Amino acid sequence: MLDAILSGLSALIAGFSDLGGANLIMLAIAGVMFYLAIAKDVEPLLLLPIAFGCFLVNLPLSEVMHADGVLRSMYNMGIENELFPLLIFVGIGSMTDFKPLLAEPKLLLFGAAGQLGIFATLLLAAHPALRPGSGSRQHQGDRRLHRGHRRLRRSHGHLRLQPVRRPR
Helix, strand or coil: CHHHHHHHHHHHHHHHHCCCHHHHHHHHHHHHHHHHHHCCCCCHHHHHHHHHHHHHHCCCCCCCCCCCCHHHHHHHHHHCCCHHHHHHHHHHHHCCCCHHHHHCHHHHHHHHHHHHHHHHHHHHHHCHHHCCCCCHHHHHHHHHHHCCCEEEEEECCEEEEEECCCCC
16 A cells, blocks of 8 residues: 555656646646636636636646547547537527517517628528639620620720720
8 A cells, every 4th residue: 555655656756847837837827727717706517617628638648638538539520520619509509598689579680680781691602603714704704894894904004984986
């Protein structure tokens, strides 16, 4: 029993001898984040997990981020395949406080406008005619020029608008 305690203490001392300045700074930052999240109640849903991960990774002789470590496995399963960001946004969205919306329903228009903007951007990005190299925008430009629209022409070093003559 005494041997196990002594070997544990010697490993702890050896671990603290490997502790560098960068680890100390990050442990101090983790402590500040713990303090802000718990004592000051500043965004505890975000700061507590970040502080806990920062603390675990910077512990002396910690193997949590090595190839077979716990955090490395979680990183490979959740961050690389982008599952965790999705779950975080869905979770935070489900905890949204609807009291201001219920008190003033016209605020629903702001949320609807944001969703409409996201949806329109998605449709425009997926439209095949707007992809580079499709050529459809180039043909539309040619049609406009032939309909008598004006275009810029360089004349004696100055730019000026001139009508375009229709080809006959």
